[in-house]
Amino acid sequence: MNGVPLDHALVLASILFTLGLAGLMIRRNMVFVLMSLEIMLNAAGLAFIAGGTAWGQPEGQAMFLLVITLAAAEASVGLALLIQLNQRFKTLDTDAVSRMRG
């Protein structure tokens, strides 16, 4: 089991996560926001896989399956919101829907 070292995988996961986070915070277009979310979820998934492989535990892969299903559910809800947003406001800009405040 002399594959990729755990540190490398974790660094990659961190970079991916940070990229996703940055995209989430910088982009106003909802399509990109959703894509960034996917990237973050997958970064977490990568970290799980790497961890599971490094310690030889199956839970890492089980968690990745969970993350995939979660991501799928999240994507479907997010896309539904996206369509609604597009229909009602004729835009994909998330800042346009800031009417709900405390």
Added chain:
Amino acid sequence: MTLVGLIVIPFLGGLLCWLAERRGDRLPRWIALGTMALELLLTLGVWLSHDFSLPSPGGEASTWAMEWRVPWIPRFGIEVHLALDGLSLVLIALTGFLGMLAVLCSWREIVRRVGFFHLNLLWILGGVVGVFLAIDLFLFFFFWEMMLVPMYFLIALWGHSGSEGRTRIRAATKFFIYTQASGLLMLVSILGLVFAHHAATGEYSFSYDALRDVTLSEPVAMWLMLGFFIAFAVKLPVVPLHGWLPDAHAQAPTAGSVDLAGILLKTAAYGMLRFALPFFPEASQAFAPVAMALGVVGIFYGAVLACGQNDIKRLVAYTSISHMGFVLIGIYAGTSLALQGVVMLMVAHAFSAAGLFILSGQLYERLHTRDMREMGGLWGRAGGLSGFTLCFVAASLGLPGTANFLGEFMVLFGSFSVAPWTVVIASGGLVLAAVYSLLLMQRVHFGPPKDSAPLADLDGREYGMLLGLLALVLLFGLYPQPLLDTTGAAMSEVQRLFGNTELLDATLTWEAS
């Protein structure tokens, strides 16, 4: 089973009213009236079939006339434990009677969503009956919180918007927040007691008898007692925790005011007598001077503020605060005469305040205002209404012959041996009682009439309600012994639990001298 019936009847009746709403407006009213009549009859039946006069000789045996218990959440020792003694019986009978009056006095006043109105009304009453019967503290707390919700709706949905920008929603919210917050304090105290009991015995129990026997260290007892006291003090209400009452009274529909003044305030006094004093006798003794001082403050503060009101219902609301000051003094004086006086005063105040609120409601129906500046000289115009106002005003100022007089004087007589100076100062409140009562008379019924057109005279329903109330005020004012006999055992039990330490001291000092 009778006890369960007493609680369940109003709840079922309320649901029926709601269902009957689509059959028209009359049916829910009659169902509600019938329900409360049934409740009252059932209570009177219990009264006739049980003997309340004799206190248990040993004092250790169960003092309940009726009891009913089944486990509810055994894991925490929570039971559905209902019990009835003379005090609860009297208060439940009062609930039934005032419930009937509340239904009757909203006969014309409420025209929107009649069924839902009666649902709320009856559920309040059901909750109150639950409070009077529950002696498992968890169950007590459950009913205590439960009665607030329908009351909130009653004020918020059917209330009147008051003067000077006071809305009914605001009043309802204020009521809810005050009572809810104080309820939480009580919950904390109850849990504190339960944990103390757990620490001592290793078992969880919310039962009255178990918790009463918990021995607590002095500071703990004081803090827990304060939790109970504040919860009840908000409800009684004790100045300075009274803020919700005038708003709630002024904005509530007549039936709501009648229930509030007549019964809901009494749950607080009941709570003090049933829980706060017996659970924490020493702490209560230590706290008694403060409580009595608060009572005196309440008497004067309520009376002075009553004089300054323009809204007739706010005036009556502040008089309630003043009267409850006497109740507080009586409770913490703790002699059996004072405690019996407290019961008397509670019943009497329920009648007189209900009478005054009903009269205010009837005035409002005729004049469409509660502002006394727009009244005056109604005596010749309002027919019997003025005469009845006079009678209830006389009761409210404690005229001998009315039950209010007996209540106040028994409290004062009973407290004089314990706290003479408190009584002397509190007696000054009698003068102020006369001031605010006659001020109402003067501003509403005397003086030059604003308009010469006669108002509609009282119809049979209104006349009957008022005459009935008045008859009871006079009956209990002149022949109160059946009432006093009924509650005598319960009160001497309270006096025994609360007064033990003090009596012991008294005998010791007496023997030493």
Added chain:
Amino acid sequence: MSFLLPLTFLLPLAGTLLLSLSRGRLGERASAAIGTASVGLSALATAALIAGYLEAPERQVVTLWTWVSVGDFQPTLGLALDGLSLTLLGVITGVGLLIHLFAAWYMRGESGITRFYAYMNLFVFSMVLLVLGDNLLLLFLGWEGVGLCSYLLIGYYYRTAANGWAAFKAFIVTRVGDVFLAIGLFLLFRELGTLNIAQLLERAPQLWAEGAPTVELAALLLLGGALGKSAQLPLHTWLADAMAGPTPVSALIHAATMVTAGVYLIARMHELFLLAPDVLLLTGVIGALTLLAAGFAALAQTDIKRVLAYSTMSQIGYMFLALGAGAFDAAIFHLMTHAFFKALLFLSAGAVIVSCHHEQDMRRLGGLWRKLPLAYAGFVVGGAALAALPLVTAGFYSKDEILWQALAAGHGGLLVAGLVGAFLTSIYTLRLIIKTFHGEAKSDNARHAEAGQGLAHGVPLIVLMVLSTFLGAWLTPPLAGVLPDPHEGSAGWHTALEIVASLVALGGLALAAWLFLRRRKWLAEQTSQGWGARLWRWWHHAWGFDTAYDRGLVRPYWRTVHALRSDRVDGLFGLVAIMVRMTHLGLSWTQTGKLRFYGLSMVGGATLVILVLALVR
């Protein structure tokens, strides 16, 4: 026989209930008939009781039921009849009947006769209970009951706001006294463990030595109650304003019966007061001061009824003086004769007022003696009795007894005050008669006076006239054994005092006749400028007590009310709400509604948590 005793108050009560539950269906005549008949029957029952008592003078006790029974606290609804109660009972129902009858004439054509008679009957009911109650709580019931009736009847003409306020004042001022009485009851009950009067008076001497502080305090508190009800200094301010009520009411309540309740109370509790010599002396001093103060005030009134009101205060001052001198029977005797002649004076005043179309200002009356012979006769006879004209009037015998007892008990100061008071009484009485009946008619109302007609008008006046003469003084109250025996003294001194007192009264009359008939202009000049005017104003406002109370008590109270009106304490809790709102404002800027901002804050928060965890570890 025992059924008669409850009847004396149940009948008026029945009258009240009948009238008040009629819901306005009874006419004027029916109401008057019911109201008068109930008191008449009650008077009959009283007559039977008196006859029975004279035959066998024994104390009767009838207990209806136990009112309350909690531990030691066991007041009953029990009635006790002895000579003292019987005397009062006779006055209440007898004079009450005459006044009810007169009221049928006086109140003709007024609206709300039913209400009037309901109140009057309720008053008789309460007053009878007051004198019959065998325990202090029941006495207190009657005591407050008469106060309420007084309130209602003063405010009878409710359309004038001032009447309502006068009634208000009357009730509140007497209530202040009542609170003292109530505290006295608390104290007595705590110390003696009972409220039954007979038991109290039996236990008191066993527990307390003469002059013990507790008994002095208890007596002082009872005295406070008596001062309020009987309009004595310093709680006297309500009585003059109470004249706003119909005149028969003033006659019954504010002259003959209710205001003498304080005298009754002290006489009833005399054993207690004898244990408290300081308080007893204080009673006498207050009586003396009141009789002088009210006498001077009566000199400067212009309203017929106000003159009579101050004269009532002054006469009750005599009774208090007698009580203070330990002459309880003299006080009760004067109470009885005063009831006769003062009722007569008030009813005559009522006759004048109605005849002159409700004019009661003396400055606008005059020259009436030919037109209203019966009222004039009433004033002359009643006035003579009030001024204690020697030998022929009832007032002479009772007042003489008081003065003699004061002398015999060695209270020189009280005696002098009594004599000065008698002098003043003569002056203001004659002034009243001259101003009202002699000289020229000073207004149209007086010029067109119409004399009253009918039995209801004539009979009460004539009966009371008879009772106000020496014939009335023959009715000796059967007080032997109930009240302590009067002081003995040498007969020579007594005769001397009688002569002095007669001379004083006659001297006052002479001075008044000279002043008000001969020197009218001079008097008018003196009282309209300089010191004379100031003095006149001062007396007219009865020494300025009203103003002082108004400034010292009433206004500060209303200022407090206005300061607190908006419920400042509740406002304090408003601070909590304000704090919550401030916090809300402080935090709500974070709710931008922008998704990216929320994301950023989440990241920030998470970073913060991680950092904290890392650092803490």
